[in-house]
Amino acid sequence: MTDRMSKYLHLALGWLCVLLGAIGAVLPVMPTTGFLILAAFFFTKGSPRLRQWLLDHAHFGPPIRAWEETGAIPRRIKWVSISMMMLSFLPTTLMGVSWPWIALQAVLIALGALYILTRPDA
Known part of the structure; x- marks a missing residue:
C-alpha cells in the first residue's frame, strides 16, 4: 500500500469513527468516547x-487525552458505558433469543465491563 493510499485510508477510517461517535452522542446504546479515541488514532496517520x-x-478532548496519556477512563464514562452495555442486553432477553446467544452476549458484556472497570480513573 502506498503512503498516499494509507493516508486516505486512515483519514476515511477516522471520519467513520467520528460519525459513529456523533451517532453515539445521541443514541444511548452506542459508545461515543471509544469511537473518538479510535478516530484520534486513525487521524494520527491520516490528518494530524x-x-x-x-x-x-x-467536551471530547479531555477523555481522549486521558486515555492516550495514562489509559484512564473518567469514572462517569465508565458507569455510563457499563449501564448502556447492560441496557443493550435487555432486548436480547425479551426477544426470545436462544440461550446460547444470551449466554455469549452476557459473557462478552461481562468481559467488556471488567476491562473498563480495571482501567484507572481519569
Whole structure:
C-alpha cells in the first residue's frame, strides 16, 4: 500500500469513527468516547490537524487525552458505558433469543465491563 493510499485510508477510517461517535452522542446504546479515541488514532496517520482538533475539543478532548496519556477512563464514562452495555442486553432477553446467544452476549458484556472497570480513573 502506498503512503498516499494509507493516508486516505486512515483519514476515511477516522471520519467513520467520528460519525459513529456523533451517532453515539445521541443514541444511548452506542459508545461515543471509544469511537473518538479510535478516530484520534486513525487521524494520527491520516490528518494530524484533525487529530489536534479532536484533542482540543472542549467536551471530547479531555477523555481522549486521558486515555492516550495514562489509559484512564473518567469514572462517569465508565458507569455510563457499563449501564448502556447492560441496557443493550435487555432486548436480547425479551426477544426470545436462544440461550446460547444470551449466554455469549452476557459473557462478552461481562468481559467488556471488567476491562473498563480495571482501567484507572481519569
